[in-house]
């Protein structure tokens with residue numbers, strides 16, 4: 001299984017992530033704009049066990065997600081760089097990894113550009129990547145193998161895990 005490495009801005013936190021993401025979103029919603037101070041965020045979603053912290057510690061910072069539940073952003077305890085997030089739907093079973101923290105941030109191109117309705121008006125979107133004004137149903141764009149990984153986590157969550 002191929003692996004990528006990444007870390008925070010100060011170098012204290014380092015991680016390894018194994019295999020391919022289930023899906024990658026480039027999100028232009030206003031919450032992501034506020035959390036990053038930028039046009040959008042790129043999150044690669046993985047089963048949490050595929051993201052291995054190899055150095056340093058993360059601290060939890062909880063904000064409210066778009067759906068109203070807790071969105072936990074895990075940041076370097078020293079410099080505050082956001083490394084990954086947990087969302088209400090999957091709890092801690094699955095994490096959205098901030099693609100910009102990879103040593104090779106081009107490794108995981110987005111599967112979808114989402115919430116373009118709230119994109120900053122001067123932003124342009126990439127060619128060849130599906131674009132959605134809001135969001136999408138995973139079954140509409142994910143290959144079966146990736147959809148199955150997602151549904152496995154959804155079932156585990158329903159069974160009380162995470």
Ligand SMILES: [Zn+2]
Nearest residue numbers: 008010076079
């Ligand atoms: Zn740091």
Ligand SMILES: [Zn+2]
Nearest residue numbers: 027028029032
């Ligand atoms: Zn967003």
